[in-house]
Amino acid sequence: MSRIGVFTCWCGENIARTVDVDEVAKRVAELPGVRCSLNYKYMCSDPGQAIVREKIATEKLDGVVVASCSPHMHLKTFRKAAQAAGLNPYLVEMANIREQCSWVHHDRVQATAKAFEIIRLSVEKARNDAALQPIRVPVTRRALVIGGGVAGIQAALDIADAGHEVVMVEREPSIGGKMAGLSETFPTLDCSQCILTPRMVEVGQHPRIKLYSYSEVEKVEGFVGNFRITIRQKARYVDVSKCTGCGECWIICPLKRNPSEFDYGMGMRPAIYIPFPQAVPARPVIDKSQCAKLIRNGCGLCEKKCKAEAINFKDEDRLVEEAVGAVVVATGYKLYSIAKSQPKATLAGYGEYGYGKYKDVIDSLQFERLVSASGPTGGVLKRPSDGAIPKSVVFISCVGSRDNAKGLPYCSKICCMYTAKHTMLYKHKVHDGQAHVFYMDIRAGGKGYDEFVRRAIEQDGAQYYRGRVSKITQEGGKLVVRGADTLAGMPVTIEADLVVLAAAMRPADGIEELAQKLNIGCDEFGFLLESHPKLRPVETNTAGIFIAGACHSPKDIPEAVAQASAAASKVQVMLAADELTREPEIAAINEQTCAACFTCIRTCPYHAIDRAELRTPRGAFIKNTARVNPGLCMGCGTCVSVCPSKSADLQGFTDQQVYAMVESLA
Amino acid sequence: MSKAQEFEPKIVAYVCNWCTYLGADLAGTARLEYPPNVRIIRLPCTGRIDFNLIIKALEVGADGVLVSGCHPGDCHYTAGNYHARRRWILFRELLDTLGIDLRRIQFTWISAAEGRKWQQVVTEFTDQTRKLGPYKELYATGPFPDVPAPETASPGVKSFAAESELREVCGKLLAEGTVKVVIGYGARGPVVVTRAEDAERLVWNNRCFSNLTAYLKRKEIKSLGKAAVIVKPCDEKSLVELEKEAQFERKDAHVIGMACEGVDQPKCAHCTARTPRFADVTLGVEAGPEPQTSPSPNRFAALMAMPPAERMAFWTEEFNRCVKCYACRQVCPMCYCERCIVDKNRPIAIDPAPSTKGNFAWHIARAFHLAGRCVGCGECSRACPAGIDLALLNISLHIAAQKNFGYEAGIDPKAEPVIGSYTLHDTEAFIR
Known part of the structure; x- marks a missing residue:
């Protein structure tokens, strides 16, 4: 970039009181690559931004440095202004001469000298800026809810009612979770099932909810907006599409003395059973560890009794794949x-x-x-x-x-x-x-x-x-x-x-394995970690994955429901658009020079780097390489530091830029 | 002394965008005054702060370097600071070995709420650096002390008993087509044998000191087909690390392990590895003198007994002899990048000219890239035409990895490599 405009702000008196802005602007104008340098009382004001826009047009600027406050304050403002004038917003840099200069120093000579150096450093960065394009990620407008307890039910209904498809995975034969087994609930002493079972039925009948009961999440691939979920449907030995739920099978089953999971061993159930009368779906499963037919090819009474011919002793686990854009974890x-x-x-x-x-x-x-x-x-x-x-x-x-x-x-x-x-x-x-x-x-x-x-x-x-x-x-x-x-x-x-x-x-059994599949964090007790304990309580550190209910921390029903609705609303925001836009300041690997040591893969906190092969257009193998998945990379740049051949680099903070900045201090 | 004449240090601060940069902003909002010497370079995360940048800051004349990020557990990117902390632990040990004044490099955790801590750290670090004065000791000008080199005897060639068996085995492997090429030792150094009848050229004697695994990375050897490689128990360690780094697959090579009698190298005095552990076939019997039991190599102990300024002077003289031939890199089994960092020209991270600065930067990068990976074969020192004892630097990192993380390269194929992993309990005694 060789036509850079530098705009030094007075910030009223905030900067101008300690920094000689005229002097700074004059010296900056002499720097290599600087096309114009001027100062103004309030750069962020409408007229201030108008000056930036006008100079971009008249001076054909290919880079902008605004010397004013912290980039955390106004970088977005000036990027927008540049974009309005037709300049790529990632060609805008800020020199922080307020928070990190005029506000912390009193000596005018020293502060002016420092401000000049800060601007020179930013000009060097701007000279090495690249025009970046925001990354657009298509969104599959469906959500996965893992866990069919009260939190999962709430999240699924909220999302489905908002018009999006929901896939729900529950590992037990019925949804309902722990709440379905409770007697009365505090502090009102209203009957737990009276509140919950209508919601369960709603899930079972909702046109936009696809329920996989007696199923578990086997594998998670992809990234925000584009997850591919492999679901293991455990062998149920009952064809759900044929079964009418009449109950003849569990009445006839002679093996009735099996401790009921739903009653925590306080009651008994047959080998073919529904966990409780209000189960959703109201379709039985056969416990293969108890059924006499499955163990030693005996009995088989249920098969004979079933008019719908729904019993299938040859049933096996099935793997199905579902595409979703977001995931809510509510495993309880x-x-x-x-x-x-x-x-x-x-x-x-x-x-x-x-x-x-x-x-x-x-x-x-x-x-x-x-x-x-x-x-x-x-x-x-x-x-x-x-x-x-x-x-x-x-x-x-x-x-x-x-x-x-x-x-x-x-x-x-x-x-x-x-x-x-x-x-x-x-x-x-x-x-x-x-x-x-x-x-x-x-x-x-x-x-x-x-x-x-x-x-x-x-x-x-x-x-x-x-x-x-x-x-x-x-x-x-x-x-x-x-x-x-x-x-x-x-x-x-x-x-x-x-x-x-x-x-x-x-936390429920298997939470650590599930967290690993989803690449989200657990605390030392296995409870899932939120992204920020106060400001991002339902997000995780992996974009597109949200948490709700007691898998996050001990919670009562109202809290679990509230968190589920919060997670659902986050999902709805994500699914509201066809595309997600992500900041382009992410890592990239020069695949030609990559030594394929894969240290970056071990290091990446987001598992955003994969092994890949470089091939000729005709498909002949050239070499192995590491490759960044732009959907997952969050732009921390840790890979850049560990890459021995310096094949990894971070857009927006490239080695070229950082070295230019340091060298400007020589 | 009047104020104008007083020395004002130059401080470069590398800070993360989310904690320390915001902490510095908060110091501004709260109008907490501090000395104007610091120049802040904003990076997304401490994980992005490469060790080369610290060296670069010193190169451009910084008298002090400040590196700061989020407290453990607060990283915006969950783990960038843990990875950074692990690298700093090792990097400091290397700098210490080189005699770089560690008081000039300050590591801190400063959160977005700690504007006051930023003020304190900058003020105290600036004051301390001002008292230390300009960093003149970097790249010392002499006098140059020496560290006594171990006596290297150069006895005559003494063939070992397994030599004929080795020729026989290799000849058979080639004749039967099990392998297409044998990387072994010849009378004048490493040889690559492709025909069964040439197996007679192979030798096995006390001059077989090269680590032949370095040749496995060569494209022209790879293109010949499956290779057999002759390894001593010490060389074998590099195969363990290369496999961890996906550079070598056990099935792609036939490993001929030689039980070792010692090859008259300084390293042999302390060597405890006498029998190969992972070889497809092992030849010979282990013999040779009992290993000396002293824990660390004496030359390194003598170096570390010197004050830092003398160490700096020692290395300055050593590195001044470097002609940047890169023999140390070529001979190293663990240096396999097709494009070395020093060959990258945009940006030039390391001055490729054989200048004092460029030589320091190169040798720091070379040694640090081997952190937790160097298996101690000593080939770099042996190959150096200028006689620089490069293995001394590797030893410092070897000891650091062992001391801090219990990791020894080349021993346990399942152990997680030092770089690219971390624990929550890595030491941070040096981080303010």
Whole structure:
């Protein structure tokens, strides 16, 4: 670039007070490549911008340097002005002589000298600028929602209602997630299924939602706007297109004593089953580890009974591919395994509470099923060991949460509330029963939340002890719970019929593998990382991938729904246009000189560089090379630094530019 | 001294766009005054700040260089600063070995909210640099101290027992067509043998010191077909690294490993690798003197015992002898770029002329490109016609990689290379 215009701004007095703008403009005019140099009181004002536009036209400028404030303040402004005058906006540079010069120095001579050097540096950069074109990426106007819990359902319905197609993948046989199994919800005590099942039906019947139940995400390729998702449809052994959901098969199935996943082992189900009566889709699956036909070619009663001929014992996993533009991850949570043995070395169980050893020590989700009207006991609270109605129940909160020794220092956030709810549900079912709660602190921040806890204590008579439980033993038919009441300063021993552990929330199984497939981050506990904790709470660091619900952190239902709607609105913004425009300041590799050591591939934080082959037009192999995917590159330039042959370079901050800038300081 | 005469240092600051540049902007918004000596160069990320840029800043006369970016965990690009931190750890060790005054290079993390920290860092760094004075010690003018070189005996040629077996095996490989070419040692140095009858030209003796894996990268050898390469246990390490860098596939070469009796090189005194580990066939028996147990090579210890200014003087004299023949590069098994950084002319990162500055820049780049990759074959030192002990620089990075990251090149084929990886716990004791 040899016809550069330099426009020095006074910024009223902000710059002109300490920098001699006339002197600077005069000296700058002498610099090589500078065609014109002038100064003006307010460069960013309308008349100021008009001067820039006019000079671009009259002087046929091929580069512009505006010496004024920080590029973070007005680079976009002047790029637009240049574009309006027909100059490529990436030929505009800013010299920051306000924030980094006039505002921090008082000596006029020194500040003027420094301002000149800053401008000279920017002129050198501008001389090596290239006219860049914004990268246009076509957008597939469909979205993928991973996980069919309440967050996934909300996101899918929002996006689909806005007119875009949605693909939903749920690994269980039915959508509904954890919420479908809850009894009542706090703080209103309205029935969970009454709220959720209509939404599930809406998903199942929505013309723009394609539901893959009993399926998992196998592979993710592509980049923002253009993801290719491979979905594994697990063998269901039931042809969903033929099945009418009549239920003859699961009624006839003789293998009825299998612990139900949906009831967390509190109830039983046949080998061919739907998880719960309101399941969506209401189509059964056969558990191949239990079915006598699949194990030893026996039985086969369901096949004989099925009038629709939907049973297919030869079914296999199928891989299908879907193209989407954006992804919402809503994979939810699971409970901390409170048994003695733990899946991870960093976690320690609670052997002292006897979970797994004593039948009447259960976790909170199991309790939900025992008090649910649709649960295995039909809503009558019967304890698992002998079916007796428990007259004394101990609830222990923070089992795993806020416990560094057990490996989970965070608060699971919802346990205080659901434990209060449990005591109320219990009292409403067993009027002469007594609920005891051991807690560390009560955290009931939320609309109507603290009032709810007070109601549990004051109206429903739950007995709260601030303290921990040290041990649970079984003596006779009773569970003896030994703990401390630290407010009273006394040990407490309670003979209980049932103990409910409020186990910590952890991200669902397989989250790390999924995060790896999507190239998004997890924290040390496996919860997915947002792009910025305050300003970008539903975005991830990979463009086009959003998160919602408890896969991000422990959340209650209203929060999960709110986050899902937020993620959905971000997706809608993305899908509103046919094309995405991305900044062209990204990396490129000179494939002729690339030594194919692939250090850049290991280094790139965005997995934006791939191995590729350089071939002649006729297809003959020439050499291996690294290649940048412009859809994924975010322009950090880390590849440039590690490239030994300097074949990688970063548009907008090329080596040529940076060296020219440094050399201007000689 | 009047104010006009007082020395004012030149400070070049490389800062990332998202944290430190905004921190400096905030210092402006808050009107926090600091000395006007600093010149800021804005780059997107600390990950983009190449070590060559630090050298370039010193070349253009900077008395101090400031490098600053986002705190760990805050990187706009998630991990650019972690990659940068890892390179800085190694680069500082190299600079220290060269005797470059580390007080003149300041690394910091300054966030967008830390306008005051920017003010403090710039003020203190400028004051400190002003006190240190102009950076005259860079490219010292003498006197030049010496580091005693190890005694190199030049005994006569002593053939090893496995020589005839080697000829037999290679002849057979060629005759049967298992390989098309054998890269081996001849009476006067490396030879490339393509005919079975020429296998008689191969020798195996105490003068077989070249690392022949360097020839695998040659296009003209690749074009001949599958090659057999004769490696000593020490040379074999380069194959491990080359495979990690996708330059070599095990199936493409037939590796003939020689159990080693020592080849009368300085490195042999400390060598513990006597038997090849990955060879297709191993010939000979390991023998030779017991390795000396002293942990680090003595010459390097003697160098590091000198004060930095003397080290700088030592290297200045060494590098002044360099004629930029690039024998060190050509002979290195790990230098395989088809276009070397020094051959790139837009921009010229390294002055290609054999000038003091250009020689420093070249040898820094050569050594740093080998960080965590050099297998210590010592061919660079042996090939240098000017007798510059280049392996000394490689040793400093070898030790740095081992000390900081527990990495030793050429040992574990599965270990992640030092450059291009990072951990959250990499040391940052030197970062303000």
